[in-house]
Amino acid sequence: MRALEAKILDPTHLELIEPITLRPGRRVEVSIRPDDDEEVQAKEETPDSSAERGAAPGLSGPRRHRELEWRRSHRDLLQTYAGQWVVLEGEEIVAHGDNMVQPVERARSQGIRIPYVFYVEESRPDVVTIGL
Amino acid sequence: MLTASYDHEFEYPYDEVGRRAPRLTFRAYAREDAETALDVEAYLDSGAEKSLFNGEIGRTLGIDILAGKRITYQAAIGGHLSATIHPVRLVHDDLGVFHLDVGFTSGEISRNLLGRDFFNLIQIGFRERHLAFYIKPVP
Numbered sequence: 158m159r160a161l162e163a164k165i166l167d168p169t170h171l172e173l174i175e176p177i178t179l180r181p182g183r184r185v186e187v188s189i190r191p192d193d194d195e196e197v198q199a200k201e202e203t204p205d206s207s208a209e210r211g212a213a214p215g216l217s218g219p220r221r222h223r224e225l226e227w228r229r230s231h232r233d234l235l236q237t238y239a240g241q242w243v244v245l246e247g248e249e250i251v252a253h254g255d256n257m258v259q260p261v262e263r264a265r266s267q268g269i270r271i272p273y274v275f276y277v278e279e280s281r282p283d284v285v286t287i288g289l
Numbered sequence: 290m291l292t293a294s295y296d297h298e299f300e301y302p303y304d305e306v307g308r309r310a311p312r313l314t315f316r317a318y319a320r321e322d323a324e325t326a327l328d329v330e331a332y333l334d335s336g337a338e339k340s341l342f343n344g345e346i347g348r349t350l351g352i353d354i355l356a357g358k359r360i361t362y363q364a365a366i367g368g369h370l371s372a373t374i375h376p377v378r379l380v381h382d383d384l385g386v387f388h389l390d391v392g393f394t395s396g397e398i399s400r401n402l403l404g405r406d407f408f409n410l411i412q413i414g415f416r417e418r419h420l421a422f423y424i425k426p427v428p
Contacts, residue, residue, distance in 0.1 A: 188405040219328040220382050221314050225302050235305035242345075257345035258399075261327065271316060273328035276343075276399040287366065288334050288402060 163187075221273055223247055228275075239279040244267045291416060292315045295423035297383050311415065311422045313403070315379040315387075317342075321348040323378070326350070329401060333391040333413070333422065336365070337404030341372060346401070347393035350377075362392060370396050384411070384426040 163171040171187070179185070227248045228235060229266035235243070242257040243250055244264040251267060257274055264272035278286075311333040316326050331342070339385055341362055347354040357373035372392030379387045384392035387410055412425040 173408035219316050221316055221328060223316075232303075232307055234307050257343065258348055261349045271326045271328055273314075275330055277305050278399060279380055286400075288332075288336055288364070288400070 219271070219273065224273055232280075235277050236280055238277045240277065242274055242276050244269070244274045246273065293412065294410060295412065295414060295425045297424045297426075299422050299424070301422070309420050313381060313384075315381050317346065317350060318378040318380070319347075319352050321378060321388075322378060323350070323389040324408050331401035331403045333407075334402040334404055335408065336363075337402045339406050340402060340404045341398070342377075342391050342393050342401045344372070344393045344395050345397075347375060352393065360392060362394075370394055370398070384424060402406055 161177065162174040163192065164174065165171060191258070224245045226245065237254050241253045241255055242260050244252040244260045246264070246269055251269060251272075252263035254260045254263075257276075261272050261274055264274075299311070299313070300313050303309050312330050313333065314328060314330045316325050317329050318324075327346060329342070329346055331340070339360075339362070344354045352375050354373050354375070357375050359371060359373050361369050361371055363369045372394045374390050374392055377391050378387055381387070381391060387407065388407060389410075410426070410428060412427065414423045416422070
């Protein structure tokens with residue numbers, strides 16, 4: 158996480174003091190310091206922040222709390238992808254398909270270095286799953 | 290009375306049909322020096338002798354799933370599928386790094402399974418009533 162400075166343009170718009178490389182449309186969390194300082198600090202919110210906390214490469218794993226919570230709270234939406242593989246980044250489905258390879262490749266082409274991919278199972282109330 | 294202690298507690302995460310089951314999310318690499326990774330989840334399955342992953346995970350990690358030692362996974366209820374064994378490195382944010390020889394299927398499976406080969410590397414307990422499981426990442 159890093160702190161960024163921004164200028165308030167109006168009640169719903171900020172202008173960053175320096176450019177960032179995040180993809181347009183990506184959501185970030187903005188926090189305001191509780192003191193009298195008028196500067197607003199924008200916190201860059203990444204779904205994979207654990208891997209960017211300075212841990213040695215290859216030694217930190219994914220938390221994906223945000224993605225897991227989104228899956229829990231968007232079941233109806235996800236059922237429209239039943240039977241497909243989905244790449245989810247934060248709260249956005251960035252790619253989906255009948256196999257895993259193509260959505261993963263599409264996600265990587267969009268700059269997602271390590272895609273989070275899962276299969277959307279179909280809701281079948283009278284079916285019990287054993288292992289596979 | 291026997292007691293056990295664990296270092297980490299996990300809730301059963303939800304899936305998109307509202308069910309909860311014990312599974313973990315890992316960052317998977319094909320080998321120690323690999324840079325290509327994929328975040329995948331796998332269900333903890335004490336009924337599986339050996340871990341089993343969808344072959345397409347292997348492909349996206351650069352593994353030649355048509356090569357390597359081939360074994361057959363036999364289901365208790367009948368049916369079987371073929372897989373090739375390949376070493377992977379699984380990294381979990383809390384539990385650390387695990388090196389496993391995992392079977393990668395040539396056919397489609399919807400769930401990746403962590404079997405008793407993974408359990409052999411940890412201590413694990415389940416409280417189904419509380420939809421929670423507990424792990425100490427040592428054998």
